[in-house]
Amino acid sequence: MYVLGIEGTAWNLSAAIVNEDDVIIERAATYTPARGGIHPREAAQHHSEHIGPLLREVIQGARDLGIKIDGVAFSQGPGLGPCLRTVATAARVLALKLNVPLVGVNHCIAHIEIGKWKTGARDPAVLYVSGGNSQVLALRRGRYRIFGETLDISVGNMLDKFARSVGLPHPGGPRIEELARNAKEYIPLPYTVKGMDFSFSGLATAAAEAARRYDLEDVCYSLQETAFAMLVEVTERAMAHAEKKEAMLVGGVGANRRLGEMLRLMCEERGARFYLPERRFMGDNGSMIAYTGLVMLKSGVSTPIESSGVRPNYRTDEVEVRWA
Ligand code: ATP
Ligand code: FE2
Missing domain, CATH: 3.30.420.40 (ATPase, nucleotide binding domain)
Known part of the structure; x- marks a missing residue:
C-alpha cells in the first residue's frame, strides 16, 4: 500500500509517499520567519504558495516509479489553524481527484508512530x-x-x-x-x-x-x-x-x-x-503523516470529507489506537 501524507502544522510544509517498508519520496518547503517567532498567517501564506509545486513534484515522482497512490493523509491537528486549513484543503481535493480514501492524522501520534517504525520500539x-x-x-x-x-x-x-x-x-x-x-x-x-x-x-x-x-x-x-x-x-x-x-x-x-x-x-x-x-524523523516531516495514515487505513480507519475539519487543539487521547 502507498500513502501520500502532508504535514503542515507549523513552520515545515512537507509531503511524502511511504509504503509498509520505507519512505519512497519526501519533499519539504520550510518557512523561516524574517524576524522573531512564527507568524501563523505568514506561515499559512508560505504553505499555500508552496503546496502546489510540492505536491506536483511528489506525484510526478510516484508516476516515474510507476506507483499508484492508495490513500491521502494530512495533519489534522494540533497546530496553527491557518496552516492546518491550507493543508487540509489540498488533501481533500487530492483525495477526491485520485478517488482514494482520506485520513486525518494526529500530529503528535505521527511523531510516535514514525519513531516506533524507524527504531523498532514496541x-x-x-x-x-x-x-x-x-x-x-x-x-x-x-x-x-x-x-x-x-x-x-x-x-x-x-x-x-x-x-x-x-x-x-x-x-x-x-x-x-x-x-x-x-x-x-x-x-x-x-x-x-x-x-x-x-x-x-x-x-x-x-x-x-x-x-x-x-x-x-x-x-x-x-x-x-x-x-x-x-x-x-x-x-x-x-x-x-x-x-x-x-x-x-x-x-x-x-x-x-x-x-x-x-x-x-x-x-x-x-x-x-x-x-x-x-534526526530526519525527529522534527516535523511528511513521512510521519504518510506512515501513520497508512497504519490507520490498514486498520480500517478513514476520515470522510464531511468530518475532515481541522483540529487546532487535537489531543492524542481523543484518538482510539486500533492499529497497535
Ligand atoms: P510541533 O509542531 O511538533 O510542536 P515544531 O513545529 O516545533 O513541532 P520541531 O521541528 O518538532 O517543530 O521542533 C522545533 C524546535 O526544536 C525549536 O524550538 C528548536 O529550537 C528546537 N530544536 C531544534 N534543534 C535543537 C537542538 N539541537 N537542541 C534543542 N532544541 C532544538
Ligand atoms: Fe511536531
Missing part, C-alpha cells in the same frame, strides 16, 4: 518535545495517554524565547546546545516539576536575567541541564507508573545530544531500553 514511554509541544505519553487501554505535560510553554518555545532575549538567531535550540558545550560552571536556575507536569516560563525569565550577570555559555549549559532534568524526571516516573520498559525521544528538541544522553543514562540505570530515531 511500547515505549514517549518524551515528545518540540516548539509547540512538551508531553510525556504512553499507550494505555488503546489510547496514547498524556502522563505529564507543560503547564505553560513548551521546552522548544522556552529555548527559542531565551535565545531571542539574548540576541541569538531563531531557532534557538541548536545554538544554545553549541554554546553549552564550552561552559565552565553550573548556575542554579528554577526547577519546576508539579506532580507529573513541568513548567518552563519562569525558567526562561530567570535564564534571561542570569545572562546579564554570567557568561552566556554557562547560562546556556545551566538552562539545558535544568530543563532536561525536569523532562527526564517526569519520563522516568511515567515509565514506573505505566510499567514501561522502553523510552523513546521524539520532536525537534530531540535533536539535542545532551537530552538524548541524559535519557539514555536514566534508562540504563533502570535496566530499560532507550530509542532515539534518526
Whole structure:
C-alpha cells in the first residue's frame, strides 16, 4: 500500500509517499520567519504558495516509479489553524481527484508512530518535545495517554524565547546546545516539576536575567541541564507508573545530544531500553503523516470529507489506537 501524507502544522510544509517498508519520496518547503517567532498567517501564506509545486513534484515522482497512490493523509491537528486549513484543503481535493480514501492524522501520534517504525520500539514511554509541544505519553487501554505535560510553554518555545532575549538567531535550540558545550560552571536556575507536569516560563525569565550577570555559555549549559532534568524526571516516573520498559525521544528538541544522553543514562540505570530515531524523523516531516495514515487505513480507519475539519487543539487521547 502507498500513502501520500502532508504535514503542515507549523513552520515545515512537507509531503511524502511511504509504503509498509520505507519512505519512497519526501519533499519539504520550510518557512523561516524574517524576524522573531512564527507568524501563523505568514506561515499559512508560505504553505499555500508552496503546496502546489510540492505536491506536483511528489506525484510526478510516484508516476516515474510507476506507483499508484492508495490513500491521502494530512495533519489534522494540533497546530496553527491557518496552516492546518491550507493543508487540509489540498488533501481533500487530492483525495477526491485520485478517488482514494482520506485520513486525518494526529500530529503528535505521527511523531510516535514514525519513531516506533524507524527504531523498532514496541511500547515505549514517549518524551515528545518540540516548539509547540512538551508531553510525556504512553499507550494505555488503546489510547496514547498524556502522563505529564507543560503547564505553560513548551521546552522548544522556552529555548527559542531565551535565545531571542539574548540576541541569538531563531531557532534557538541548536545554538544554545553549541554554546553549552564550552561552559565552565553550573548556575542554579528554577526547577519546576508539579506532580507529573513541568513548567518552563519562569525558567526562561530567570535564564534571561542570569545572562546579564554570567557568561552566556554557562547560562546556556545551566538552562539545558535544568530543563532536561525536569523532562527526564517526569519520563522516568511515567515509565514506573505505566510499567514501561522502553523510552523513546521524539520532536525537534530531540535533536539535542545532551537530552538524548541524559535519557539514555536514566534508562540504563533502570535496566530499560532507550530509542532515539534518526534526526530526519525527529522534527516535523511528511513521512510521519504518510506512515501513520497508512497504519490507520490498514486498520480500517478513514476520515470522510464531511468530518475532515481541522483540529487546532487535537489531543492524542481523543484518538482510539486500533492499529497497535
Ligand atoms: P510541533 O509542531 O511538533 O510542536 P515544531 O513545529 O516545533 O513541532 P520541531 O521541528 O518538532 O517543530 O521542533 C522545533 C524546535 O526544536 C525549536 O524550538 C528548536 O529550537 C528546537 N530544536 C531544534 N534543534 C535543537 C537542538 N539541537 N537542541 C534543542 N532544541 C532544538
Ligand atoms: Fe511536531
